[in-house]
Amino acid sequence: MTDFRHVTDELSVAPQISAADVAEAKAQGFVAIICNRPDGEDPGQPTAAEIAAAAEAAGLTYAHIPVRGAPGPAEVEAMRQAVDAADGPVLAYCRSGTRSITTWSIGQAMSGAHERGELVALGRAAGYDLSGVLGG
Known part of the structure; x- marks a missing residue:
């Protein structure tokens, strides 16, 4: 089931996606997918490699930036760079979408691209x- 949640024109987030969701992401105009979920969190969860293969087959850029717990500076910077490097809308996902939007938003606040509120x-x-996470 596709549950892509629009955040900005550059970023949408989602709970865990499947390989079938990658085709839908392509159809909706996404050019890149970022996985913020470590492999093996839940039995039966698609691996990063499975989603990467589906993304590659669909012609989408893919990045695996696993976040365990609160995102650290390395994950925040990697997420910022991956979104900035994309030539169009990005779909980021994790188990619920929370780590994806949190990691992205910390980078946006730190860079001054968006105000915390x-x-x-x-x-x-x-x-x-x-x-x-951000106050406000």
């Missing part, structure tokens, strides 16, 4: 509460 509002509109 704006990021909290963007998160709320997409169904995520970022107030504990």
Whole structure:
């Protein structure tokens, strides 16, 4: 089931996707997929390699930036770079989408690309509460 949640024109986030969802992402105009979920969190979860293969077959760029717990500086910077490098909309996913939007939003706040209050509002509109992470 596709549950792509629009955050900005550059980024949408989603709970765990399947290989079949990659075709839908392509059809919706995404050019890149970022996986923020480590392999092996849940039995039966598609591996990063499975989604990467589907993305490659669909002509999408793919990055695996696993986040365990709170995102650290390396994950935040890798996420920022991956989104900035994309030549169009990016779909990022993890188990629920929370790690993806949190990792992205921390980078946006740190770079000054978005104000914290704006990021909290963007998160709320997409169904995520970022107030504990960003304040506001």
